[in-house]
Amino acid sequence: MDISETKQGIYKSKGGLIRSFVSIEDGMIKEITISGDFFMFPEEAIFKILGQLKGTPANREEIQKNIEAIYQKEGIQSPGTAPSDFTESIMKALEV
Amino acid sequence: MEEWRFIDFGLVDIRDMMAMDEAILKGDGGNTFFFWTPKKSIILGFFQKADVELDLTRCRDYTITRRISGGGIAFSDERCRQINYGVVGTIDNELFPLDIIESYKQICGVLIDTLVHYGLNAAFRPINDIVVDNKKISGNAQTRWEGKLLQNGTLLLDFDIEEMLRISNIPKEKFLDKKIASIREGLTWLDRELGEQRDMEEVKDIIKKKFEERFHIRLKTAALTREERDLTNNLLPKYYSHEWVYR
Numbered sequence: 001m002d003i004s005e006t007k008q009g010i011y012k013s014k015g016g017l018i019r020s021f022v023s024i025e026d027g028m029i030k031e032i033t034i035s036g037d038f039f040m041f042p043e044e045a046i047f048k049i050l051g052q053l054k055g056t057p058a059n060r061e062e063i064q065k066n067i068e069a070i071y072q073k074e075g076i077q078s079p080g081t082a083p084s085d086f087t088e089s090i091m092k093a094l095e096v
Numbered sequence: 097m098e099e100w101r102f103i104d105f106g107l108v109d110i111r112d113m114m115a116m117d118e119a120i121l122k123g124d125g126g127n128t129f130f131f132w133t134p135k136k137s138i139i140l141g142f143f144q145k146a147d148v149e150l151d152l153t154r155c156r157d158y159t160i161t162r163r164i165s166g167g168g169i170a171f172s173d174e175r176c177r178q179i180n181y182g183v184v185g186t187i188d189n190e191l192f193p194l195d196i197i198e199s200y201k202q203i204c205g206v207l208i209d210t211l212v213h214y215g216l217n218a219a220f221r222p223i224n225d226i227v228v229d230n231k232k233i234s235g236n237a238q239t240r241w242e243g244k245l246l247q248n249g250t251l252l253l254d255f256d257i258e259e260m261l262r263i264s265n266i267p268k269e270k271f272l273d274k275k276i277a278s279i280r281e282g283l284t285w286l287d288r289e290l291g292e293q294r295d296m297e298e299v300k301d302i303i304k305k306k307f308e309e310r311f312h313i314r315l316k317t318a319a320l321t322r323e324e325r326d327l328t329n330n331l332l333p334k335y336y337s338h339e340w341v342y343r
Contacts (some may be wrong), residue, residue: 001146003145003147014223015223016166016167016168016223019148023149024258033145034143035140035143035144035145035148036143036144037143037144037166037168037169038143038166038167038168039165039166039196039223039224039237039238040143040166041196041240042240043142043143043164043165043166043239046142046143060299072120075282076191077196079196079197079222079223081223
């Protein structure tokens with residue numbers, strides 16, 4: 001995705017910096033990508049999180065609930081970074 | 097005493113090295129400790145976007161690739177005074193703890209023991225850094241695959257901090273000078289700490305010895321296996337591809 005046309009949110013968790021790039025359409029997340037120096041096992045699960053978030057209502061509760069669901073399903077471990085940290089980064093993008 | 101494999105890849109192209117790195121994790125070579133020194137290059141962490149993290153117009157003479165583990169950019173300038181290491185081990189909950197932070201701590205302990213050998217005040221700073229007097233001297237990154245772990249890390253002997261700042265995508269107008277100053281003050285390297293240049297081979301020998309002591313094993317030099325070489329050849333196109341690096 002072309003990040004120049006999205007809003008950016010930056011949030012630093014204990015495990016690293018999370019930069020979110022988000023575009024919104026009709027109150028839903030249309031496109032989203034994340035860049036950062038955090039850790040996540042398995043790594044590929046990030047794509048499942050991003051896929052899940054597309055089409056999710058752009059509010060804190062829905063975003064966090066959806067991230068947590070993927071954490072559960074994929075057995076994600078991310079030392080120093082929690083679903084709430086990703087949510088915070090995305091919310092910062094939405095507040096821009 | 098148990099023997100583990102040891103390999104010193106020397107000065108390498110990081111695209112080739114990252115392919116071998118993944119091949120050692122996924123191959124049949126068993127527990128392995130290895131060294132390499134990267135040529136002028138930038139390795140992105142798995143979750144980093146090149147155009148977000150780098151000022152790409154200033155990176156044209158750098159080789160850029162991505163690794164399979166998370167964490168931040170590994171930047172290597174043309175001085176080539178960095179010792180990079182890799183460890184592949186079966187997670188046995190003794191030598192290689194299941195707990196992620198504990199396993200970082202165990203492996204980083206090898207470099208800490210080395211720095212202490214040189215009289216430095218080295219410590220582990222969770223999640224993945226080693227510091228000397230609270231300044232980062234080593235960054236480390238781990239991934240896991242089918243009951244095994246792969247940890248890569250670097251020990252800086254010398255480092256061109258101004259060059260790293262030059263190619264990094266730090267929005268200069270937004271970030272305060274304070275932020276840049278904290279990056280400058282937050283990093284250090286062995287030559288600076290010791291006030292003299294040590295021979296890289298000598299430092300590697302100490303690390304190797306500290307590794308053997310910490311893991312109670314003997315390191316024995318051996319080459320990649322046939323399977324690992326085949327895996328490497330299959331993985332090389334990925335590490336050279338635009339899709340992998342600039343996704």
